[in-house]
Amino acid sequence: MTKKRARLLQGNEAVVEGAIAAGLTFFAGYPITPSTEIAELCAAKLPAIGGKFIQMEDEIASMAAVCGASLAGMKAMTATSGPGFSLKQENLGFAVKGELPCVVVNVQRVGPSTGMPTSASQGDVMQARWGSHGDHEMVALSPSSVQEAFTLAVESFNIAEEYRTPVILLMDEMIGHLREKVVLPEKEELVIRNREKPNMTPEQYKPFAMDHGEIAGVPPLAAYGDGFKFHVTGLTHGEDGFPTNNPAIAEKQLKRLNEKISSNKKALTRVEKFYMDDAEVVVFAYGGTARSARKAVKDARAQGIKAGMLRAITIWPFAEDALLEVKRNSPKAVIVPEMNLGQLVLPVKRVIGDSAPVIPINKIAGQLVEPEEILLAIKEAM
Amino acid sequence: MALSLDKYLRMSKLPHIWCPGCGHGIVTQAIVRAIDELGLDTDKTVVVSGIGCSARAPGYLHFDTLHTTHGRAIAFATGIKMAKPELNVIIITGDGDAAAIGGNHLIHAARRNLDLTVICFDNNIYGMTSGQYSPLTPQGSYATTSPYGMLEKPFDLCNLVMGAGGTFAARSTTYHARQLTNVIKEAISHKGFAFVDALSQCPTYFGRRNKLRTPLDMMNWFKDRSVPLRAWSKMSPEEQEGKFPVGVLTKTQAPELTEVYAQLVEKLQQRGED
Ligand SMILES: Cc1ncc(C[n+]2csc(CCOP(=O)(O)OP(=O)(O)O)c2C)c(N)n1
Numbered sequence: 124m125t126k127k128r129a130r131l132l133q134g135n136e137a138v139v140e141g142a143i144a145a146g147l148t149f150f151a152g153y154p155i156t157p158s159t160e161i162a163e164l165c166a167a168k169l170p171a172i173g174g175k176f177i178q179m180e181d182e183i184a185s186m187a188a189v190c191g192a193s194l195a196g197m198k199a200m201t202a203t204s205g206p207g208f209s210l211k212q213e214n215l216g217f218a219v220k221g222e223l224p225c226v227v228v229n230v231q232r233v234g235p236s237t238g239m240p241t242s243a244s245q246g247d248v249m250q251a252r253w254g255s256h257g258d259h260e261m262v263a264l265s266p267s268s269v270q271e272a273f274t275l276a277v278e279s280f281n282i283a284e285e286y287r288t289p290v291i292l293l294m295d296e297m298i299g300h301l302r303e304k305v306v307l308p309e310k311e312e313l314v315i316r317n318r319e320k321p322n323m324t325p326e327q328y329k330p331f332a333m334d335h336g337e338i339a340g341v342p343p344l345a346a347y348g349d350g351f352k353f354h355v356t357g358l359t360h361g362e363d364g365f366p367t368n369n370p371a372i373a374e375k376q377l378k379r380l381n382e383k384i385s386s387n388k389k390a391l392t393r394v395e396k397f398y399m400d401d402a403e404v405v406v407f408a409y410g411g412t413a414r415s416a417r418k419a420v421k422d423a424r425a426q427g428i429k430a431g432m433l434r435a436i437t438i439w440p441f442a443e444d445a446l447l448e449v450k451r452n453s454p455k456a457v458i459v460p461e462m463n464l465g466q467l468v469l470p471v472k473r474v475i476g477d478s479a480p481v482i483p484i485n486k487i488a489g490q491l492v493e494p495e496e497i498l499l500a501i502k503e504a505m
Numbered sequence: 506m507a508l509s510l511d512k513y514l515r516m517s518k519l520p521h522i523w524c525p526g527c528g529h530g531i532v533t534q535a536i537v538r539a540i541d542e543l544g545l546d547t548d549k550t551v552v553v554s555g556i557g558c559s560a561r562a563p564g565y566l567h568f569d570t571l572h573t574t575h576g577r578a579i580a581f582a583t584g585i586k587m588a589k590p591e592l593n594v595i596i597i598t599g600d601g602d603a604a605a606i607g608g609n610h611l612i613h614a615a616r617r618n619l620d621l622t623v624i625c626f627d628n629n630i631y632g633m634t635s636g637q638y639s640p641l642t643p644q645g646s647y648a649t650t651s652p653y654g655m656l657e658k659p660f661d662l663c664n665l666v667m668g669a670g671g672t673f674a675a676r677s678t679t680y681h682a683r684q685l686t687n688v689i690k691e692a693i694s695h696k697g698f699a700f701v702d703a704l705s706q707c708p709t710y711f712g713r714r715n716k717l718r719t720p721l722d723m724m725n726w727f728k729d730r731s732v733p734l735r736a737w738s739k740m741s742p743e744e745q746e747g748k749f750p751v752g753v754l755t756k757t758q759a760p761e762l763t764e765v766y767a768q769l770v771e772k773l774q775q776r777g778e779d
Contacts, residue, residue, distance in 0.1 A: 151583075355571050356564070365518060
């Protein structure tokens, strides 16, 4: 059975397969390299399964349409890259504030600006966290293989639905365009989560209630057209969804909005530990770069060097607890390879402190971080 | 017969935030009357707005309502309508919202012929931010950012929508409250993209700077410059100068996007069954 479902897929294609398996019914997008295959595949597949696809006039409109579709009850997604991701930020903030489940795929390319459109990068790690204005939490997942592009697409939807929040699937061009074998799971093997619907009358329904909901701080979400007649605004609002200037109410709501993610960090944060049990040198890696790190760690072990990799699967929330564990083991060094100028070095240092040197390895012009470079850094640290 | 429109309003959210003499309440009332006269299902009607004084109207209306980001209401609404074509989707926008920051969404929605109704509360000024010029501010008029008079030429939004392939465009004013209700009714009933340019007075930020101090001055200004469509077509370009036509300017039929999409889905699913 599973044999039949083995496919040779590109990362971008696996995202679409995963999204559809998770229940994707709406896609709005605007073409941009290296994410375009996601839109193209959605255009081909969605109408055939009764889903909706629309190519909007720009990325601002795509993000807006996704928000609208989410409110109409759809599982909605958009996909883009650097310049388009920047354009989406205002309406991404709207999705945060309106608590609209949706998935935003960003297949990162080299920036700033138009940069190097076909070259891999991890330069949007901080934009994913802080690209939209104001205090907010963000969930971002970063796959390291085509198989994981599939599973994290499913996972992104599950988190979005469960926590009523946008989720960023933070890919890089390396994974987006990589082709490798994927085993597509059967429907029964997948856990699919759907947003909680209100089980009260429209009169009782508070779309931004402080204390309803199965998960603390995550109120149920009605769909437009279901008779609830509710209001959603980007203005700071009370439990009923209407604007307020009352600082006490505003503060309560803003805290709930942030804490529904921050207080569930443990449940949300995912890492992979590779040879970490006795690791004396730790490589902290994510996305495409983690592939080189894995090879370097294997090679180091083959040479008798106790190296390990801590791979961040969720970039945000940040893998703080796993790094605290690393700190307790007092490693000789923590090596942080990234395809950017070291965007995660400071967050790592914040946790590791003075307990070990934090050594960045950075590539910014589309070249990959080679396993040999990481291996060399591991050896130097020993 | 005293007609109560209360059931369409969120009475607990009133009074509204608009200034005394503002025309936005008149346009809102015309929308509510149109919805009432058409007997729309209030559970299946969604009102979406962008940002501005006009954009606050949905907060007072008892439907599913969405107050989005500046200029983007049509794009949000596109997602709603595509997702659930059975919903009546009405968009409330301002002239800055629709023609400046949201201009691109307006022309593309017109081109797509998606069944949306856009009502532009056109006070030819940025009301919410206290009186900067908009793309609808008449040439020579004063605004806080045109202290020496507006240098640029304004848009004619109905012409813009028609040029983009819009299948319905109408204009009316708060002076013509009855006609305004009627054109909104026709716009909502129209299958396809419908645009209504609803001129609304802003005595506070436009009138005061432009020798139209009172709401009455402003409504008379609408009356004096507006020309019924039939008369308009007989006027020479010189006579038309400084005036504008009111009424339904265009109404044609063309395939509507959600219907075309549904046909595609059906075709693909039949193919799948073969
Ligand atoms: C992205 C963005 N830019 C600017 C603003 C500030 N802003 C709020 S309302 C507005 C103008 C609204 O004017 P209009 O659309 O004509 O509506 P009115 O207030 O006159 O009804 C502006 C510029 C904003 N909220 N968002």
